[in-house]
Amino acid sequence: MIDKIKELTTKQDKSPELKKGEIKQILIQTTGEVLPDFEFLAYKNSCYSFQRLRQVNNLTVHEILHIIFTLKDKNFACSIASRLNPEYISSNNYNIGLLNPHQDLKVLIHNSGALNIQDAYYFHNGQVETTTRTVKEIFGDYKKYGLPFLDKQLENLKSNAIIKRGLDYIDNLQADKGKLKNEVTEELNKGGLLLSSIKHPIYVDLKENLQLVSGQTKEDRQLIPKTAHELLEIYWTR
Numbered sequence: 232m233i234d235k236i237k238e239l240t241t242k243q244d245k246s247p248e249l250k251k252g253e254i255k256q257i258l259i260q261t262t263g264e265v266l267p268d269f270e271f272l273a274y275k276n277s278c279y280s281f282q283r284l285r286q287v288n289n290l291t292v293h294e295i296l297h298i299i300f301t302l303k304d305k306n307f308a309c310s311i312a313s314r315l316n317p318e319y320i321s322s323n324n325y326n327i328g329l330l331n332p333h334q335d336l337k338v339l340i341h342n343s344g345a346l347n348i349q350d351a352y353y354f355h356n357g358q359v360e361t362t363t364r365t366v367k368e369i370f371g372d373y374k375k376y377g378l379p380f381l382d383k384q385l386e387n388l389k390s391n392a393i394i395k396r397g398l399d400y401i402d403n404l405q406a407d408k409g410k411l412k413n414e415v416t417e418e419l420n421k422g423g424l425l426l427s428s429i430k431h432p433i434y435v436d437l438k439e440n441l442q443l444v445s446g447q448t449k450e451d452r453q454l455i456p457k458t459a460h461e462l463l464e465i466y467w468t469r
Contacts, residue, residue, distance in 0.1 A: 239354035240305040246360035253359065254300050255279065257366050262296075265370040266378075269296060275321060277301060282320075283381075287388045290398075293320050294381045296373055306352040309336040309369055311377040313384040316465050329394055329454055330461045332384055336369075339376050392444045393451060397458060400437050401466040408467040415463060426456040434459055 258279050259271050272282040272295070281296040293314040300307055312333035314320050319331045326333040337351050338344050353369055355362040388394055415431050422428020429435075438459040442452070 235349055236354060240356055242356055242361070244356065244358050244360040246358045249302065249357055249359060249362055254302075254362065254366075257359075257363050258298060258300075261363070261366045261370050265367070265374055266296075269294075273321065276323075278323070280321070285385060287385060288398075290315060290388070291317075292385060292388065293317055295320060296377065297323070298369065302357055305357055306354050307365065307369060308352055309373070310334060311336055311339065311373065311380060313381055315388065316461065316468060318464065318468050327454075328461055329387065329391065329458045330465070332380075334380060336372060336377060339380055340372060392446065393441050393455065393458060396444050397437065397441055397462040400440055401462050404433070404466055406433060406466075411463065412467040415460070419460075426460055429460065434463060437462060 255271075255274065258281075262269050262271070262281055266281075266283075268283045269281040270283070272280040274280070277299050279298045279300065281298075283294040285292045285294060293312075295312040295314060297310045297312065298307055299309070310323075310325070310333060312319070312326075313331070314333075315330045319326070319333075322333070324333065325335065335344075335351075337346055341350060353365050355365045411431075411433060415429055415434055418429045418431060419426070438455060441455045441459055
């Protein structure tokens with residue numbers, strides 16, 4: 232396996248070495264060719280982010296492609312996110328919740344979180360030709376595996392009964408946003424960030440409302456505490 236990675240990262244082609252800033256242009260150009268709906272959003276901590284905005288009812292969904300590039304280690308780490316809460320746009324934390332899911336692209340492709348190093352990253356050799364080819368592979372995978380992930384999430388936001396109940400709840404909620412945020416966040420911090428530590432009456436009421444939605448799967452039930460918290464986050468940030 233290590234030999235395979237070494238081969239991928241050391242095999243020379245006839246093109247020049249990548250210059251500083253050149254990878255950004257390769258990424259932007261390839262995005263324009265393969266996924267023109269996505270625009271360059273930001274660069275932070277070696278991560279290039281591209282965004283597409285879509286609407287669900289009166290809500291804006293931020294669909295994000297995150298590409299972490301390292302010249303030293305000669306690899307790319309890629310992920311994809313659908314964020315209903317714009318506060319999560321630059322977050323690198325993976326999230327399997329109902330409102331702001333964020334998945335590693337390779338995990339999505341292999342449908343498994345237990346990947347060896349060779350399967351977990353995209354590799355390059357630090358030269359223009361091979362790196363460009365790798366970037367095209369990445370965006371091909373985003374198109375094949377990432378877009379269906381985003382479409383599925385958009386459909387969930389439209390039709391999932393738990394989400395609809397929750398959005399209706401916060402639309403009708405009349406609470407002091409700053410006070411609610413401070414009180415819920417304080418409980419969460421005191422409880423070591425465990426959602427079960429939140430005893431705030433609004434959170435508890437929302438969670439119980441979501442639990443009453445019929446036709447839930449076991450996975451739905453497991454996600455309700457997190458979903459209730461994420462709904463309140465949307466409430467106090469908008």
